[in-house]
Amino acid sequence: MMGSTIVEIRSLTKRFGKLTAVDAMNLDIQEGEIFGLLGPNGAGKTTTISMLSTTLAPTSGKALVARHDVVREQDAVRGAIGIVFQGQSLDTELTAYENLDFHARLYAVGDKETRIKEMLELVGLHKNRDTLVKNFSGGMKRRLEIARGLLHKPKVLFLDEPTLGLDPQTRRHIWEYVKRINREDGVTILLTTHYMEEADYLCGGVAIIDYGRIISLDEPQKLKSRLGETVLDFHVSDADAFCGLLKKNKCKTKKSAVGGRVQVVSSDGEELLPKLVSLAERNGVQVKGVSMHSSTLEDVFMQLTGRTIRDEAGNEKETLRQRFRAMEAKR
Ligand SMILES: Nc1ncnc2c1ncn2[C@@H]1O[C@H](COP(=O)(O)OP(=O)(O)OP(=O)(O)O)[C@@H](O)[C@H]1O
Numbered sequence: 576m577m578g579s580t581i582v583e584i585r586s587l588t589k590r591f592g593k594l595t596a597v598d599a600m601n602l603d604i605q606e607g608e609i610f611g612l613l614g615p616n617g618a619g620k621t622t623t624i625s626m627l628s629t630t631l632a633p634t635s636g637k638a639l640v641a642r643h644d645v646v647r648e649q650d651a652v653r654g655a656i657g658i659v660f661q662g663q664s665l666d667t668e669l670t671a672y673e674n675l676d677f678h679a680r681l682y683a684v685g686d687k688e689t690r691i692k693e694m695l696e697l698v699g700l701h702k703n704r705d706t707l708v709k710n711f712s713g714g715m716k717r718r719l720e721i722a723r724g725l726l727h728k729p730k731v732l733f734l735d736e737p738t739l740g741l742d743p744q745t746r747r748h749i750w751e752y753v754k755r756i757n758r759e760d761g762v763t764i765l766l767t768t769h770y771m772e773e774a775d776y777l778c779g780g781v782a783i784i785d786y787g788r789i790i791s792l793d794e795p796q797k798l799k800s801r802l803g804e805t806v807l808d809f810h811v812s813d814a815d816a817f818c819g820l821l822k823k824n825k826c827k828t829k830k831s832a833v834g835g836r837v838q839v840v841s842s843d844g845e846e847l848l849p850k851l852v853s854l855a856e857r858n859g860v861q862v863k864g865v866s867m868h869s870s871t872l873e874d875v876f877m878q879l880t881g882r883t884i885r886d887e888a889g890n891e892k893e894t895l896r897q898r899f900r901a902m903e904a905k906r
């Protein structure tokens with residue numbers, strides 16, 4: 576299904592006063608791809624999607640979606656896209672059918688009864704057709720929003736945090752729908768997430784975003800293999816001292832420290848583990864815990880930024896502090 580470029584982003588920038596939410600972004604997404612924008616809270620994911628879907632005007636730069644300019648050809652762009660917003664946007668006083676019917680009229684969907692039925696079946700909600708949305712669970716609402724986003728057969732579907740706050744089982748279901756829509760209907764999908772495993776499972780390509788900039792872009796597997804095969808996660812009494820020891824002993828590893836955590840990435844983790852534990856203990860650094868796993872996209876983010884995505888999720892004050900620090904540093 577891979578074909579030509581369907582989303583083309585050039586120097587796309589959005590400023591809110593002094594804050595640069597999206598900073599001169601360049602990105603090409605190919606037709607038929609499932610592409611992920613990955614990053615912590617406040618990275619600029621929603622702002623990017625909002626500009627691409629014409630709900631927010633860029634400060635500068637350019638973007639084409641389905642070959643239409645997002646500023647000069649807004650109607651054509653809107654006709655070519657479907658969008659599932661980060662926040663819930665259904666009318667909860669209406670039934671599932673009524674929500675879809677309203678959207679179908681808005682977009683003048685041909686043979687709407689058949690299309691509504693198809694979409695409700697796709698997301699497994701046909702039995703709940705006449706239930707008021709206020710009685711739906713979070714996962715059911717998300718599925719209905721996906722059905723609505725697809726109703727008018729868009730070429731590109733934007734999914735902003737499609738599984739945020741959902742339980743693991745519902746998240747899996749949504750992943751399967753997303754794969755199916757992509758595979759069977761050839762819909763190009765651009766999704767945002769701060770769940771690394773979601774990007775890993777779904778996306779052929781991912782851009783890791785931090786402070787509005789793409790800091791890494793590749794296939795998930797390639798991003799991970801660049802790191803090395805195993806990650807050793809140490810929890811130690813003194814992270815700085817431990818990092819100093821690693822440096823002094825010329826460990827051929829990459830490391831980053833957050834709190835008492837030190838991460839060492841290596842291609843021979845199993846051999847290295849006992850050596851590093853003994854090195855720490857000989858030098859008075861207490862090893863409180865250690866685990867070993869194959870590298871994940873979470874590790875990639877940590878290696879690139881020295882922070883974890885999850886630490887920041889739900890800690891808005893810290894996110895803001897870091898953004899202001901980064902802004903100060905740029906001046
Ligand atoms: N309308 C606005 N006015 C002022 N600042 C804004 C506005 N919208 C977003 N921002 C700021 O721009 C930055 C990027 O926000 P954005 O919502 O794009 O992040 P995100 O990556 O989607 O984060 P999250 O994972 O929390 O959804 C944040 O610092 C946010 O506070």
Ligand SMILES: [Mg+2]
Binds near residue numbers: 621622661735736
């Ligand atoms: Mg967002």
